[in-house]
Amino acid sequence: MSLPGRVYTLGWLLLGLGFATLEGLALADADPGDTLSEHVWWLLALHPTAWWLALGLAAWAVRHLFFKKV
Numbered sequence: 121m122s123l124p125g126r127v128y129t130l131g132w133l134l135l136g137l138g139f140a141t142l143e144g145l146a147l148a149d150a151d152p153g154d155t156l157s158e159h160v161w162w163l164l165a166l167h168p169t170a171w172w173l174a175l176g177l178a179a180w181a182v183r184h185l186f187f188k189k190v
């Protein structure tokens with residue numbers, strides 16, 4: 121199944137808007153432990169393997185975003 125490109129664009133825009141809203145609410149809330157970075161640190165503290173997964177994801181993201189072959 122193939123969706124029109126505009127559907128994906130709208131989805132990514134909604135995802136970004138949702139992220140900005142959630143992160144803004146978490147930053148405005150004085151309670152700790154609710155921002156994205158705090159959740160990432162929590163995940164990384166669970167098991168050393170999480171660091172390797174994060175490193176792999178970061179390497180993939182850098183390659184994908186900055187060295188993508190057109």
Ligand SMILES: [Ca+2]
Nearest residue numbers: 146149150151
């Ligand atoms: Ca907070």
